Amino acid sequence: MNRVNNYWKTNLKYLVILLIIWFTVSFGFGILLADSLNKIQMGGFKLGFWFAQQGAIYVFVILIFVYIYLMNRLDQKFKNQK
């Protein structure tokens, strides 16, 4: 039972961390902080605008692949404990 509990708790920990990043790049950088970030210029992009129309989407893709990696590792560990 302990083994199952640990698996679930680790999963929840990953979820919380990844969802905080998800929220920060989109709702944070892309919306709530967009006006202040727009004062920073990155090449031809204002940073807040870039996050809202490009950056957030790239981070979303990366987040899912990181989760796939973490869970495959966790699944393996869980299997080995058996």
Add this chain to the structure above:
Amino acid sequence: MELQYWIWIAVGLSFTLYITIAIITRASSTGEFYIAGKGVPPIANGMATAADWMSAASFISMAGIISFNGYDGSVYLMGWTGGYVLLALLLAPYLRKFGKFTVPDFIGDRYYSNVARGVAVFCALIVSFTYIAGQMRGVGVVFSRYLEVDITTGVLIGMLIVLFYAVLGGMKGITYTQVAQYCVLIFAFMLPAIFISLMVTGNVIPQIGFGSAGSDGVYLLDKLDGLHRELGFHEYTSGKKSTLDVFFITAALMVGTAGLPHVIVRFFTVKKVSDARKSAGWALLFIAILYTTAPAVAVFSRTNLIETVSNKAHASLPQWFEKWEATGLISYEDKNQDGLVQYVADPQINELKVDADIMVLANPEIADLPNWIIAIMAAGALAAALSTAAGLLLVISSSVSHDLIKKMIKPDVSEKEELIAARLSAVGAVMLAAYFGINPPGFVAATVALAFGLAAASFFPAIVMGIFSKKMNKEGAVAGMVVGILLMLFYMTKFKFGWFGGGSEKDWWFGISPEGFGSFAMLVNFVVSITISKFTPAPDSDIQKLVENIRKPDDD
């Protein structure tokens, strides 16, 4: 060669491909009909999900909408991609582990009641019908624009094609046609985008191109902001919607995406739980290719439009302008009789009206690309509309044959009869959708965007709490779904159709638009569910075991 011939060749070839795939992969059991026999590889499922997801609106209208709204268009970009993170992390793996056929299956079993199942079926049908009517209309519009037939004929041709491969192939057939449709549509979208990026900025990659400088050394976005200020429009890189409303709309679209039954059911079709996560990753990657290109196309075509028409003599405009004027998508009225085009924000002085769709449709001509590329774009737009319609059709037919007939009305129905029922309900659904496509009720355009609000307000909380809380019971979930969807329906009909006394923008609750209200209704759903579950008995130990089981990895 004439453009019309190229278009018939491209469309004819792509349709032959889809029908051939449907015949090869036709479904022979209910398992294959509903969920492709759980045998779809993750990459293929990712492509199918992407095609299922990206509709005619994503393909044709989205870049144009962003083009006219600038920063405010970001709600669609983040909203329609961010939902996949929620899907991959909070829903897809667990629903796959649960391993049944439909979303109402999960709600009905997890909340151990046919009332919950019935409410879920009702929500699935409302969401899918509002969405599919818009798709059939889209099919008709695309046909009529490219093939020069009237919209009714267009809808009927589209209906026959979808009918053929969805009814014959079921989920298995649809999945593999969607893989082909994804390839067609992404090629058709990217090719002109790359050419235009090269033309405007000298950079092959549109995503980088729109952040670089044009031939005059000025950053493209700075130039566009400047043009907008000059003509009285709001600055392109900052919006005019309130921050709160942008927040709520983005959230409603994200959560709605994660709650749409035709998207969720795609994750039932893979072999194992880890494949469900992988499919979500691939799906978002394939979607992101189009979604990160669209804002670049928006900037290129916006700059191009303003520079080509603003204060130029109408008689000297390029040929594409005249061509699209004939379709009514661009219209020019010389109010001050000076022969020049005044394109400004002030409606009293402005002389030019531009339909948002033109930004993508006219791209190949603006960039002077050969006819065969325009033909491929026609095939791409049709692929986008057909693939989404087929996915929705399947949700409707399985809701009727599986959730209603098999699970509620006649549980002793045989496998063969159920398969016939599934096919018949697909036929019925496509006819109804075609009817709405030909005689669109005024609300279709408004409700497609609101389907997300409905999905967010009903399904998302019930599914998430069903997985992450062992204590959530049927009383709480049913009350939450009913209150959520009714509240959303109330707000949407009040402010969109003027029911319940109607109201204008200043009457919006807390300044939230109907498009963003799904987030609010979702929060209400959560609060109602949790409160009621505290005062009613917790679910049996069987159900709690079921929840424990879906949280564990495969074969354990």
